[in-house]
Amino acid sequence: MFTQEATTYRGTHHSVTDACNTPAPINGEIPIMVGRQGERTTFRLAAQYAHELNTTAAFGDLPPKLEALQGHLDDLGRDRADITVAPLAMLVVAPTHEEAEAKLQGLFASRGTDLHTVLGDPALSATATARMVWGDPDAVVARVQELMAVGLDGFVVNVVADPGDTDTVTLAGETLTKAIG
Numbered sequence: 191m192f193t194q195e196a197t198t199y200r201g202t203h204h205s206v207t208d209a210c211n212t213p214a215p216i217n218g219e220i221p222i223m224v225g226r227q228g229e230r231t232t233f234r235l236a237a238q239y240a241h242e243l244n245t246t247a248a249f250g251d252l253p254p255k256l257e258a259l260q261g262h263l264d265d266l267g268r269d270r271a272d273i274t275v276a277p278l279a280m281l282v283v284a285p286t287h288e289e290a291e292a293k294l295q296g297l298f299a300s301r302g303t304d305l306h307t308v309l310g311d312p313a314l315s316a317t318a319t320a321r322m323v324w325g326d327p328d329a330v331v332a333r334v335q336e337l338m339a340v341g342l343d344g345f346v347v348n349v350v351a352d353p354g355d356t357d358t359v360t361l362a363g364e365t366l367t368k369a370i371g
Contacts (some may be wrong), residue, residue: 193218229258237262242274248320256341276344282324291327325364334369
């Protein structure tokens with residue numbers, strides 16, 4: 191179905207006549223995305239089969255994770271340029287730092303905790319914000335660029351926004367476009 195206009199298949203349990211897949215995948219294949227953070231299994235499978243690795247690793251763990259991925263790619267003889275690596279992050283962005291902090295406070299409050307308590311405890315803050323980028327657009331751009339510099343190819347985010355808050359979604363898109371170029 192990926193390389194022909196119509197495909198007929200007759201098997202033991204299933205058959206299909208003149209099945210079509212329009213539009214066809216680019217380059218005749220469906221891109222495979224693998225997500226998680228395990229270096230031994232997930233990253234090995236990603237190195238072998240994936241077009242994209244969407245890692246859920248904490249930002250501080252990215253350098254050794256990317257080294258582990260490279261090791262698997264080297265073992266398989268695959269080029270690093272053949273796989274796109276992007277983290278899955280939580281993005282809290284607003285026009286000002288104060289507005290972003292208020293959104294972040296709301297997020298933490300909805301989970302039964304206080305932002306200032308979390309930020310005041312280095313260990314708790316490191317855990318609670320391990321995959322979070324937040325602030326005004328300038329702060330977000332700086333942080334995303336800092337993270338990209340460790341060897342990422344892109345950035346995937348969940349945006350903290352109220353239902354129907356298209357302004358925040360627009361700001362997130364504009365900010366990430368500026369950060370990644």
